[in-house]
Amino acid sequence: MAAKAADDAPILEIDVEGEANGTIRIRLRPDLAPNHVRRVIELAEAGAYDGVVFHRVIDGFMAQTGDVEFGRMGSDMRQAGMGGSSLPDLEAEFTATPFTRGVMGMARSRSPNSANSQFFLMFAPAPHLDGQYTVLGEIIDGFDVLDAIKRGTGPNGAVIGRPDMMAAVRVVR
Template sequence: MSRIFSVLTLLAALLVAPNMAGAQDLDPENTIYMDLKDGRVTLQLRPDLAPNHVERIKKLTRDGFYDGIVFHRVIDGFMAQTGDPTGTGMGGSQEPDLKAEFTRTRFKRGVLGMARAGNPNSANSQFFIMFADGDWLNGQYTVWGEIVGGMEHVDAIKRGEPPQNPDKIIKMQVAADAS
């Protein structure tokens, strides 16, 4: 009986430990909390892939730029886009546009990419979250992070182009600054 208990305890520890380790390994300076109506989403930033885009996202987050911004373009089975203060998809921040930082990183479910106009060097403040894999975007848009917790809250964002009564980012904060 004690042997069965020991085996079950070991299995439980093996199942729980990786999840706990992942949460503890996140660098607070490169983690963002995005609060949505249904709960908190944890974004892991990837300065190794796109250092300039990561710095821009952190600066705008710390300035409160994203607080209250709507998801203006949400396509089922594709992505949710936000980051435009006008809510139309035509606006951005007062910061200058960024030079592309394209990599071979795949656009898969939960990946965070920078939106841009036709010019590859036109990303500013708008970004999107992938609902599903989108390999046709690989090498065409900058990947700057990924969702590591709360994807179910992203899945609950109201769909539309634009959505009626769109969902919004309640608050975004860099984890290192969170109280």
């Protein structure tokens, strides 16, 4: 990371269930992306992320989750990844902070100002994302859980069958 997060930055804890089981702890970076961090905290505290699957997982790249509209376990998984929350999309908060292993980035469509609820966790560095997506945190514990998340297939990394999910997501301040 280019700059160090404040020691008192909020921590996002994600309890993962499925092929991966355990907790991923992420130090959020309101210093880099205050609006994106605020959104993730709001959704986590409302319980919106609980039960949402990792719908797109590409080995050697990233695991994507956070579709609070279509990404719940038990719903029609064919639409997972196409939705967001009922809240408005966010303006981009791009920085020079690189996308390295363990970084949490906000997912978006082609429009830079289309991030809403979905995010991804990096398995490996991806310099092609630098300055193109919003960095909003970094994993501080639980890399073993991240590495065990069920991988998807094909070029888009769609997870077939029963994907791993975020059983519970909470914010520790």
